[in-house]
Amino acid sequence: MATSHLGRALRAGAATAVVMAGLTFSPGAASGANGITLEVNGLNGPRGVAVGPAGRIVYSESDGTVSRVTGAGNKQKIDVLANVTPGFAPAVSTVRGTTWILTTGGAPGTGAGTLYRWTAMSQEATPLADIQAYQLTDPDPEPLDGDAFDSNPFGVQGLPDGSALVADAAGNDLLRVYPDGDIVTVARIKPRTVLSPDFLPDPPPGTPIPSEGVATSVTLGSDGYYYVGELRGFPATPGTSQIWRIAPDAVGAVCDPEAPDTGDCTRYADGFTSIFDLAPGPDGSMYVLEFNKDSWLAFESGVADPFGGLFRIPAGGGAATELVPDQLILPGGMDVSPKGEIFVTEPVFGKGALVRVTTG
Secondary structure, eight states: OOHHHHHHHHSOOHHHHHHHHTOOOOOOOOBTTBEEEEEEEEEESOOOEEEOGGGOEEEEOTTSEEEEEESOGGGOEEEEEEEOOOSSOOEEEEETTEEEEEOOSOOTTTTTTEEEEEETTTOSEEEEEEHHHHHTTSOOSSOTTSOTTOOOEEEEEEOTTSOEEEEETTTTEEEEEOTTSOEEEEEEEOOEEEEOOTTOSSSOTTOEEEEOOOEEEEEEOTTSOEEEEEOOOTTOOTTOEEEEEEOTTOOSEEEOTTSTTSTTEEEEEEEEOSEEEEEEOTTSOEEEEESOTTOHHHHHTTOSOOBOEEEEEOTTOOOOEEESTTOOBSOOEEEEOTTOOEEEEEOSSSEEEEEEEEOO
16 A cells, blocks of 8 residues: 555554544453453553464564563563564564564665564574565556555564565565565555545545555465455545455465456455454464454544454354454454464554453
């Protein structure tokens, strides 16, 4: 998605700051079978979250801090793993002792738009790939705002072979970064024609308008396929965010809303709104995190409540079930442990927390 569009939703403009200033965020203990339990409080714009071995949880904040928490209560311990470029909090992924840290778009030479690799052996985050530089050589063939070279790396997923997948929200594509830093384009998401929503006066509601995919999230499914979730670009029409299923080792695949059942990229699910993160469950299910259930643009326009959505798609597909309705505020990231524990960071702007979601 183009910077001009995604920036309004994610780069904390004045409208967002004003709305967030009026919110009261106070995560509490789980109520009954469904609810949220506070794990780590007092975080600054938290987003990325990844559950590693032995229950270690890595999370990120907007000041560029990436931390790891182990234990709970009196035995809880928090270690800072890295400090990267501040701004919108980085995405994180932990696989086999390696933690991947992905900073979002920003000025060249600042460490923005970069994939970092942290290992237990090095004990530091080392830059592996400049995603923004790569996108200057790999233009978007269908940029709706005319900027074919825009880049905002937003989602990351480590792979067992030591490579990592990167979802670029401005490039509208999925990249694969190899251990030596080489990058290939796995798939591109084509624009989708949507109907202008009711909350926008212009264009008139119901007007067909092309809209970019905005690849915000990527995960590795239990079937070995790659899954990519969309935010949906302007006009951010609710119910038009798709999830794509991409064949392993695909190169140059096309995710086409007009032909969603053909090729190496096929549509796995539809009907979501403003997807921010995906995570597979240990039983083959898929969890979907929405930044705002009414659409990011509806919230930014001041006509929507700040509630995000957490959904579970059963193994094999089917209707999604919402978990803990109206209990998550503008959530930024999510991951699911091998035991099926769900961890979420919220809200992505301002003071927030890492919480555990309990479901019946």
